[in-house]
Structures are given as C-alpha cells and as structure tokens.
Amino acid sequence: MKIFKLSLRNRIFISMILLVLGASILIAGVTVYQYTQESEAYHKERLERKEQAIRENIKFVLDKTTHVVSTENIPVILKERDKIYEMSQVHEMQLNIYDLTGRLLIKSNESFFRDTTNVQIPKQIIQNLETSPTKRFLKKSEINGQKSQSSYTYIHDNQFKPLAILYLPYLQDDEVLQKDLNDFLMKLGEVYLFMLLAAILMSYFLSKYITKSLKIVSEKIIETRLDKRNQKIQIENVSEEIYTLVSAYNSMIDELEESAVKLATGEREQAWREMAKQVAHEIKNPLTPMRLTVQSFQRNFNPKDPNVIMKLNEYSETLIHQIDTMSAIASAFSNFAKMPAQQNxxxxxxxxxxxxxxxxxxxxxxxxxxxxxxxxxxxxxxxxxxxxxxxxxxxxxxxxxxxxxxxxxxxxxxxxxxxxxxxxxxxxxxxxxxxxxxxxxxxxxxxxxxxxxxxxxxxxxxxxxxxxxxxxxxxxxxxxxxxx
The missing domain is CATH 3.30.565.10 (Histidine kinase-like ATPase, C-terminal domain)
Structure with a gap:
C-alpha cells in the first residue's frame, strides 16, 4: 500500500490530522446518541407525570361524585360538568377511557392532538396490560415520521378494584431538543474546525522538527566515503533516540577513519612489496646469463688462443646486452613511478x-x-x-x-x-x-x-x-x- 511508502514526516502529519478528525466525529456521534437517549427519557418521564396527574384527577372526581362508582357510570360521572374536557384542556392530552374488555366508554373532544385510536382496544394490548407487573403498558409507534407513545393503565375505585382502562396518546415534540442539538453541533463544529487548523499547523512544524535531525543524519550517511575525511554530526537539543543515533554515527566515523588509515597504510606497504618483488624478479633475469658468461669466460680463457680477441668481443657484447636490459628495466620502473612532466x-x-x-x-x-x-x-x-x-x-x-x-x-x-x-x-x-x-x-x-x-x-x-x-x-x- 502507498501509505506504507510515505515518509516519516508525512505519516506524522497525516496521523495528527486523522486523530483530530476521528476525535471530532466520535464526540459528535456520542453527542447525538446522548441527546437521543435524553430525549427518549424526557418524553417517557413527561408521559408518566401526565398519566399520574390525570389518574389523580379522575380519582378525585370519582371520590366527590354522588353517583355509584362503577364501570357503566364512568361516562356519566366524567361528563358531569364537563370534567373530562376540563382535564383534557388542563393537561393538553387526549383522554380515552375503555371498559375492561377494551370497548370505548368515553373520550375527550379535544382535537389538539390527532386521534389515532379505535373504539376497541386490541386483545393483545389487554393481555399485555393484565400480565404486566406494574399494570401499565407502553406502546411506541411512529406516524408520518413523528414518534409517539401510547399509555394504557387501569382506573381503580376506593378498594383498588379496576374499573376501566385509561388510554393516553402522546406525540413526541422534539423540536426544542433538536434545535438545542443543532446549536451544540454547530458550536462543536466551529471548535473542531479551529482545532483542525491548529493541528495542521502544529503537525507540520512538529513533523518538520522531528524529521529535521533524521534528515541531517541521513544526508551525512549518504555522503560518507571511505576515501575521504568525513565530518561528524553536531546537533543540539534533540531527543534521546536521535542523540543515540548521532552518537552511533560519530563513533562509526571514528572507526571508519581508523580503518581507512590502516587500509591505506597496508595498501602502500603491499604496493611497495609487490614493486620490490617485481624489480628483483626483472633484475634477476639478466643477472643469470651474465653470471654464466663470466664463469664460462673464466674457465675457458686462454691467452694463447688465436681466437681470443673474437671470444672476448662476444663475451663483452653479451654482458653489454644484459646491462642494457637492466638499464631498460630501471628506466621503465622510473618512468612508471613518476608522473610525466607537462611540457606543453x-x-x-x-x-x-x-x-x-x-x-x-x-x-x-x-x-x-x-x-x-x-x-x-x-x-x-x-x-x-x-x-x-x-x-x-x-x-x-x-x-x-x-x-x-x-x-x-x-x-x-x-x-x-x-x-x-x-x-x-x-x-x-x-x-x-x-x-x-x-x-x-x-x-x-x-x-x-x-x-x-x-x-x-x-x-x-x-x-x-x-x-x-x-x-x-x-x-x-x-x-x-x-x-x-
């Protein structure tokens, strides 16, 4: 992957930017989740408070009525002096009251909320209400994209005997909470935009500062040569890791110079040895025939020999030839050893x-x-x-x-x-x-x-x-x- 081929400086820069972006996205997500949970809890508690208040109001009306308190008389009792309408207006809720079989007895005429109920409660809801430990059933639904909660609970007489079922439809109005959430996210976005700009500047200079020392070290390593004097790295105010790397490089330079000196000395000594061997070898070649010629002349020399002059000339020519060969050898080595003079x-x-x-x-x-x-x-x-x-x-x-x-x-x-x-x-x-x-x-x-x-x-x-x-x-x- 190309990300693994990026330089250390670019990796630090990108990592810091991604860290700030990741943190901002995470906090925004947690905030939205928290607001959603708080909104659900708020509406749930609000519905419970209204339900409790309406039940207390109905209980008060039942206690003050002169009619016999029974399931059949509940519509009469609550219509007396428009009590059910008054409660609906005070609590801003639609009230529906059913008998214990789920048949509608009475409902308020308040139209502030949309009435989505039927005249009969489904049997499944009645079964859930009867089996509920709290004798209360909460149904959540969504109508046209708007969330709603429906509460079902019992109305009791003075002996806590169930008389009827109270149904309260409640539409969740999240406009205020949503506005607060949008305002908070807007401010959070402004803060993190500033933090992102600050992180870009900080990561740029920080990555540049961190990699500056490494760049100097890498350049010095690239310039390192065995055949020349290498400069040590002098860096101040660096981290412990960079200082350790620089110290290791400087130690390597010292060892490299010592090795170069030893190598150069050894090469020069070896060159002189090889040259001496070559000179000795080349000089020995003409010395051998010269020695043989002199020995032969010494053994065979006869002053009375009529050809003595001719033989002496032959011996002399042989020696002169070998001497010329040795002179040529010396001249060749001399010419090779010295640089030619530039006489342009x-x-x-x-x-x-x-x-x-x-x-x-x-x-x-x-x-x-x-x-x-x-x-x-x-x-x-x-x-x-x-x-x-x-x-x-x-x-x-x-x-x-x-x-x-x-x-x-x-x-x-x-x-x-x-x-x-x-x-x-x-x-x-x-x-x-x-x-x-x-x-x-x-x-x-x-x-x-x-x-x-x-x-x-x-x-x-x-x-x-x-x-x-x-x-x-x-x-x-x-x-x-x-x-x-």
Missing part, C-alpha cells in the same frame, strides 16, 4: 604520430588522417611514447596471424583529438579485459606489463581518456582522446 608545446598530431611510426619496420602498419594538420598542446615525447607503446602491443598481438594489419587513425572532434590503433590480432579474452591497464599485468612471456599502465597514466595526466574494444581472434581497437 604546439604539436601537429598527424605529423608527430607519423614520426613515431617511423621507428617500426613492419610494412603492414598503415597510417590515416582526415587532416594533414591538427594542432594541440601536448608534450611531444609523451605523445610519441603513447603511440609507440600502443603500436608495439599491436605488433606483438599479430605474431601468429597470417595476414597481419595495423591501422593508426587520427581524427579531429569538436573539443578533442582522437587517435585509434586497430589490429586484427588475437584479441583480449573476457577474463583479462579488466586487467589490461593494471601494472605488472602481461600475457607475453617477456616484458614487465608496465606499457599500457604508463600510457593510461600519461593520457589521464593530460585530461584525456583511453579505452578499447576487443573480440577474441578478431582484433582490438585502442582509442585515445585528449582535449585540444
């Missing part, structure tokens, strides 16, 4: 690239440029080193290819110069693609694996980029771009 000069890229290709004797190397002159600011020596390393790698990838081809292209783009070196060699396998620019990585039996790492270092120093595309046994394209 205005270069014509096609001309410089073509000059770099002149040192290669392979006739399958082709050069192409869309323009004869593309001027950039670059270091001539470094550009030549980039081209020679890329072309040298391409030639080494073509050793087992029957129809080798290398194409070096120079193109001018809007803000940069693009140099591509294409070959149809063996390509680079998928498992080696991520290692191409790593120092020490090489797939050749000889070499130190520093060429492409050095090329990448030079290109990126000048704000450029290098990438490649390769398909196994189809060829590789190295593309270098650097800004003009």
């Amino acid at each position: 000069e205005i270069l014509n890229v096609p001309k410089t690239v073509k000059l770099a290709l002149d040192i290669f004797n392979e006739n399958y190397i082709q050069f192409s440029s869309e323009k004869e002159e593309i001027l950039v600011k670059f270091d001539r020596t470094q550009l030549i080193r980039v081209i020679t390393n890329l072309v040298k790698n391409a030639t080494q990838a073509l050793q087992d290819v029957k129809d080798p081809k290398i194409l070096v292209e120079v193109e001018e783009e809007e803000t940069s110069v693009k140099v591509s070196v294409l070959d149809n060699g063996v390509g680079i396998s998928e498992e080696n693609k991520d290692k191409v620019f790593e120092p020490k990585f090489t797939t050749k039996s000889s070499g130190m694996g520093l060429g492409l790492a050095m090329v990448k270092n030079i290109v990126e120093t000048y704000g450029g980029s290098i990438n490649f595309e390769s398909n196994k046994n189809k060829g590789t394209i190295f593309t270098v771009r650097f800004p003009k």
Whole structure:
C-alpha cells in the first residue's frame, strides 16, 4: 500500500490530522446518541407525570361524585360538568377511557392532538396490560415520521378494584431538543474546525522538527566515503533516540577513519612489496646469463688462443646486452613511478604520430588522417611514447596471424583529438579485459606489463581518456582522446 511508502514526516502529519478528525466525529456521534437517549427519557418521564396527574384527577372526581362508582357510570360521572374536557384542556392530552374488555366508554373532544385510536382496544394490548407487573403498558409507534407513545393503565375505585382502562396518546415534540442539538453541533463544529487548523499547523512544524535531525543524519550517511575525511554530526537539543543515533554515527566515523588509515597504510606497504618483488624478479633475469658468461669466460680463457680477441668481443657484447636490459628495466620502473612532466608545446598530431611510426619496420602498419594538420598542446615525447607503446602491443598481438594489419587513425572532434590503433590480432579474452591497464599485468612471456599502465597514466595526466574494444581472434581497437 502507498501509505506504507510515505515518509516519516508525512505519516506524522497525516496521523495528527486523522486523530483530530476521528476525535471530532466520535464526540459528535456520542453527542447525538446522548441527546437521543435524553430525549427518549424526557418524553417517557413527561408521559408518566401526565398519566399520574390525570389518574389523580379522575380519582378525585370519582371520590366527590354522588353517583355509584362503577364501570357503566364512568361516562356519566366524567361528563358531569364537563370534567373530562376540563382535564383534557388542563393537561393538553387526549383522554380515552375503555371498559375492561377494551370497548370505548368515553373520550375527550379535544382535537389538539390527532386521534389515532379505535373504539376497541386490541386483545393483545389487554393481555399485555393484565400480565404486566406494574399494570401499565407502553406502546411506541411512529406516524408520518413523528414518534409517539401510547399509555394504557387501569382506573381503580376506593378498594383498588379496576374499573376501566385509561388510554393516553402522546406525540413526541422534539423540536426544542433538536434545535438545542443543532446549536451544540454547530458550536462543536466551529471548535473542531479551529482545532483542525491548529493541528495542521502544529503537525507540520512538529513533523518538520522531528524529521529535521533524521534528515541531517541521513544526508551525512549518504555522503560518507571511505576515501575521504568525513565530518561528524553536531546537533543540539534533540531527543534521546536521535542523540543515540548521532552518537552511533560519530563513533562509526571514528572507526571508519581508523580503518581507512590502516587500509591505506597496508595498501602502500603491499604496493611497495609487490614493486620490490617485481624489480628483483626483472633484475634477476639478466643477472643469470651474465653470471654464466663470466664463469664460462673464466674457465675457458686462454691467452694463447688465436681466437681470443673474437671470444672476448662476444663475451663483452653479451654482458653489454644484459646491462642494457637492466638499464631498460630501471628506466621503465622510473618512468612508471613518476608522473610525466607537462611540457606543453604546439604539436601537429598527424605529423608527430607519423614520426613515431617511423621507428617500426613492419610494412603492414598503415597510417590515416582526415587532416594533414591538427594542432594541440601536448608534450611531444609523451605523445610519441603513447603511440609507440600502443603500436608495439599491436605488433606483438599479430605474431601468429597470417595476414597481419595495423591501422593508426587520427581524427579531429569538436573539443578533442582522437587517435585509434586497430589490429586484427588475437584479441583480449573476457577474463583479462579488466586487467589490461593494471601494472605488472602481461600475457607475453617477456616484458614487465608496465606499457599500457604508463600510457593510461600519461593520457589521464593530460585530461584525456583511453579505452578499447576487443573480440577474441578478431582484433582490438585502442582509442585515445585528449582535449585540444
């Protein structure tokens, strides 16, 4: 559900609004129910009071009459001096009196209330009246949407013997109570409207205040990096829960910095160890043939040998060759370790690239440029080193290819110069693609694996980029771009 995806701030805001609305609806419902119950109780008590007063009045009339008090004489007694009409007007009630079988004896002519009774009381009502412990039966009904109550009770003589049945129809007039209820609900609505507006403002600022600290913490967590110094969170006047969260974050930052220092130190030490191993390994390679050459010269040297001069020259050339190899190793590591000095000069890229290709004797190397002159600011020596390393790698990838081809292209783009070196060699396998620019990585039996790492270092120093595309046994394209 979308409600569960809302932010904490929106949840707090909506919850407070719903709480106020729910409380107002609940109180309004309880109020209406309470008014309804009070209205029912009021009309019930009012009918009981009128019934009691009318019965007392009838009893008084029966006590003062000169007629024999009996069921048959009741109409005569109550019509004397219009007593029944007088009681009807005084109590504002219609009076109907029936005999004990439910037959109408007399009724008032008062028409203030609508007469809905018949001349005969239903037998079911008489049975309910007879079995009632209080000898009183109350019937509720609704006529044309207006509620009414009908009271049935006995009229007794002086010996409490039932003489007749008194029927009082009573229509509930709720106009006054309904008006009071409407007035109360109107005032309640005004109060809760004010409370709702206050709750909206309060919930807005409260949710903003509560989530402000959490937002700061979340932003700091998102900005946390292992490779840089992270700032601690400084927040005042926050709740205990937020303070605990901030303290945990600050402790994590301290531990993260310690771990970063240890990791960096370990990486540097490991890099130096690997470099030392590589240098030692590369230097040992020419030292072994040098040692063997010297030992052989020592054992076989004969000053009287007529070919001594020739053999001495051979031994010397072997040693010089191995010494040159060691010098090349030292220079390669030195060049890789230091950043190339940016001695910018205005270069014509096609001309410089073509000059770099002149040192290669392979006739399958082709050069192409869309323009004869593309001027950039670059270091001539470094550009030549980039081209020679890329072309040298391409030639080494073509050793087992029957129809080798290398194409070096120079193109001018809007803000940069693009140099591509294409070959149809063996390509680079998928498992080696991520290692191409790593120092020490090489797939050749000889070499130190520093060429492409050095090329990448030079290109990126000048704000450029290098990438490649390769398909196994189809060829590789190295593309270098650097800004003009």
